[in-house]
Amino acid sequence: MFSKVLSAADISKIAGGGLCSHLEEFSESRVLRWEDIVSRARSGSVLDTDTGCKQILENTRKIDQSFNETKSKLQATEDKLVVVTTDLNKTEDALETVSGRLNSTNEELETVSGRLNSTNE
Numbered sequence: 001m002f003s004k005v006l007s008a009a010d011i012s013k014i015a016g017g018g019l020c021s022h023l024e025e026f027s028e029s030r031v032l033r034w035e036d037i038v039s040r041a042r043s044g045s046v047l048d049t050d051t052g053c054k055q056i057l058e059n060t061r062k063i064d065q066s067f068n069e070t071k072s073k074l075q076a077t078e079d080k081l082v083v084v085t086t087d088l089n090k091t092e093d094a095l096e097t098v099s100g101r102l103n104s105t106n107e108e109l110e111t112v113s114g115r116l117n118s119t120n121e
Helices: 008-016 034-038 053-120
Strands: none
16 A cells, blocks of 8 residues: 555556565555565464565565676776776877977987088088
8 A cells, every 4th residue: 555646657567566576666655565464463264375575575685786786886997997098098198299209309310410420521
């Protein structure tokens, strides 16, 4: 039971989840939970039946946890990639500067070598 009217999309999502539907995202509007009902005192010939939901929900929790850990690792890797890319761009700029200086130095060396050779002749 919910404290608000659910949208068609919400109802479809719940129905699509079947018997073991994960309803945590609706927790703020849930006023009566199945868990609350089955935990009450019982009378008569009530039998518990294993629906398999407990295992499914546990598996879902583990998958969610793994997903969140992987997502965090991916974000950290993306952050590192930004830093490495920035460093690489700086290194490329520095290499271009040094290459330009090297070319200028080589040209100057050729000029001086040419003058020296013509002086020696």
